[in-house]
Amino acid sequence: MLSRKALKKIISLPLLLSILLLSACTIGGPAKNTDAGESNKATAASSNGKGTGVVGIDGQPVPSLKGKKIGVAAIGTDHNFDRQAYQGQIDRIKELGGTPIAVDGERNDQKHIADIENLISQKPDAIIKMLGDTKVFTPVLKKVSDAKIPLFTVDHPSEYSIANHMSDNYLIGEALARKIFEDMDGEGKIAVFNGFYGTRVCAIRYDMLKYVAKDYPKIEFIEPELQDVIPGTVEDARKKTQDLLTKYPKKGDLKAIWAAWDSPSIGAALAVDAAGRSDIKVYGVDGDPAAIDMVEDPNSSFAADMAQVPYAIGQAAADSAARYLAGEKVPSSVYVDPVLVTKDNAKEKKKILFTK
Amino acid sequence: MEQTTKSVNTKAIDFRYLLKYSGYFAFFIVALFFAIQSSTFLTPKNIINLLVQSSPLGIVACGMASVLIGGGNHVIRGGIDLSLGNNLALNVAVTAVLINGGSSFIAAFGIAFLCSVLIGIINAFAIVKLKIIPLLGTLSMMYLLQGIILLVSNNKVVSVNDPILIFIANNAFIGLPIPIWIFTFVGLIFYVVHHQSVFGNWVYAVGGNPLAARTAGINVSKALTLTYVMAAITAAIASILVTARLSGSVPGVGDIMLLDIMLAGLMSAIFSRLSVPNIPGAILSAIFVGMLSNGFTLINVPTYWVYAIKGALILAAVSITTAQQRRMIRNV
Structure with missing residues (x-):
């Protein structure tokens, strides 16, 4: 009797773990795609010879990220800005045919540093890092630079960043x-x-x-x-x-x-x-x-x-990564225009601001 | 009567034999899973990465395990030190603020270290002399420290640019980064102290049955006091690694780490034949926790799953230890 019970317990732990691991893999995958940005597609097709059909937030065509892995490291996703910018990056990378490897630091600086180190191990084609105190992350961003992985940032000025993206x-x-x-x-x-x-x-x-x-x-x-x-x-x-x-x-x-x-x-x-x-x-x-x-x-x-417009800021960062990887020159600071919301236009502007 | 005891024992041996390996088994399965899913997982670089990430947690987990061993693993009355996370955070804040104020690293850390030890002594005094339940005694210390940390750091990021900290964060010795050496060193000392020394036997005896330990001539108060002080020292040592890693002090470090420290301490029990907390178990548990985050990132699955798995692990650890305690009571 005792040994059967015991056996149950011994089997149940690894079983539970396997179920969790398997479900993590099947249900998981980075956050789901949204259809934002799709509207840009049609107009771009004619102007862009490289074939992604995506127009960047600056109105210029964006090259493809096909076959490219892009690490996306957010410091957290608990504020509206964080969530929108994070999603903007992920969605745009997918739209450009790339694979985002998205990690959420959960507003824990130690985890965020570990996330970036874990991304470095995977040798992605580029890493986009979002927000955070500049000095705290300087050493880990140096590691990114030492590993010769192009780094792009969202609202995070850094000497190692090729381009920083933020509001003007x-x-x-x-x-x-x-x-x-x-x-x-x-x-x-x-x-x-x-x-x-x-x-x-x-x-x-x-x-x-x-x-x-x-x-x-x-x-x-x-x-x-x-x-x-x-x-x-x-x-x-x-x-x-x-x-x-x-x-x-x-x-x-x-x-x-x-x-x-x-x-x-x-x-x-x-x-x-x-x-x-x-x-x-x-x-x-x-x-x-x-x-x-x-x-x-x-x-x-x-x-x-x-x-x-954090979603657009996120998209802009992905655009820069794609352009840089395609050998184009990118500016070191990319500014995304803000939107003035008033009593008269609030309803309409909400559609642009909150894509999800 | 003799026969019944004997029959229980034979069955129990099978059970314990398997149980002894249940933690290792779970560790192995998860590691294997990640290794199959990602070719990067078992590369030396990633393993080093993983060990560096787990070092601060692993060091404090040793301290927590020590407290759990000495206090007994009863969920409410047993030993626990909830102030460890904030003890570490206070140490980080004091070190960073003093270095910014012009002190050398040695002076700054020396003062911070003394603060940590003092916290350990106060905890021990409350628990051993005033007989306050560890859960409540250290809970009040945790809040007290939280307040002090806010006062010291003004709830702001305090950046430091100290050559010793930069050295610790960025340098390696015989191919292994310094944090891993510190982790190994602390782990070895704690292993020897708890598993290869007379003091270790004392601590286990005190945790198992304080009355019997006292009768056997063990100085229970001294042993308990030492576990809390040693735990505080681990918090101080781990704080060096955290300060080096974050290049200073960041608000909220302690609260975030506390739950992982508890997880690693409690989970250490599933790495032992008798389902009691132990040092190798605590070390492996800390690596396990780091491995989950690392592995999920490598296989491109959101790390939110780590929480579900941590929950399952705590549940498994607590249920196995509780079952073990019941069985021991029955057998007595």
Whole structure:
């Protein structure tokens, strides 16, 4: 009796493992393809002699990746930006006839480093690495370079990267600033969240806001500036905005609130809406789905959002890899235009922003 | 009466003989599977890769196994050290912050090392003297450390550019990278201490039955205290590898590693004839965990499956050890 039970246990462990391993292989495979980008195909066919029929996000034809293995290493997939950019890369590589080897670092830097090392072992034709602190990943990216594997990056400047792909943050800052100041009729008070000036992209967006403001001398920035924090950004920004509204109780005293990213703007808009202050408009950057939903809502004070298009950024990285492998020259920085989402166009822009 | 005992024993021998190899068997099957699926898996470069990736976890797993051996493997009252992950993370943060503040690596790591040992001593004091259940004692230490880490690092990436750390991360000795040597060295010491020495017998005796151990003249408090301090030291040693690998300190390292450390510690039991935690088992378990991630990447399957398999492994390890405990109670 005992030995039969025992035998069962001994057999069951390897059996369980085999089932898991087998199902991993059959169900698995990198994330499924979407049909985004298909629309580009038809128009490209005529202009591209090399036959993939795919037009890059810059409107130029992209050569094939047939027979090529491309490692795609994302630091994580828990934010909208991460997921969209990751999927953009995978889908475009498949569209170009290549095989993506996709790994998700699950926001664990050690795993992300191990993932990249594991990719190096497989000797792919190129590796695309996405996001992360530049210094932390310098040693492992050096290994990629030492192994003579071409490296491309998404929102990750690195000395070893052939091309880095990101949004044009200068344009983001500038275009949003003009939208805000025009909405304000060129005069009045604006409050800004500026807690992360140390982060380069936030600094660019903030500096561009201030630069454009030089053309609008009647715009007044409220001092001291508000400081956004991480974590608990939304709730914290909500409280700070509530305090601000108490300080400026009269309608027209404060016309706009700006933040360099969406979370503080979401908090600010919640506070403004709760206080019924329809005279104040809130602006943000990034294209977070929650922010875009608020912009779409006619009753929300969230007036406009400068959305990044991470899916296209991901596609652009795959395009660069394909071009480089085909012997074409690629620029060291590839900028993807942001999309200004307003109350009027939110519904339509959502289709471009959220492909899945 | 004598006859019944004898018959149980003969059957039990078959069972244990097979059971002894169940962990190795699972390890072998998974390795074989990856080797068949990917030609890269068994290349020396990939194996070295895998060992480097498993080194920090393997080192702390030895410490966790030591605590599990000494505390007994009862799921609630048994030995466990939940603060190991954050002990490691604190060490990483303190080392990185001090080096950035101008200290040399030796001074920075020396201070961090003392912090780790102190944490081990406090844990041991809470558990041995104050008689707090290890699960709760080390849980509170874990949260305490989490707070201190946030204060020390401001929850930011602290990059360091220290020549010794760069040397550890990038250099090899007789063909093997330095992290693997450190892993081997720690593993060997822990193996000898726990399996080839009188102290090892003490620790196993204390974990098996503290009362009997005390009667036999073993200093139970001393043995238990040493297991927690040794575990803390493994966290400190592993932190060097982590700091070198990440070129500094990164928020959240401790929380992420804790579950793998527990997995490797608990899973070590399936590599033993008596289903008790042990050092070689802990080392192999750590490599096993690394192998899953590595293998799945090589065969181009999302590493999300690793979680399902880790879950199955913990379940298997805990059920085998629980069954073993029941049988031992019955046999007593």
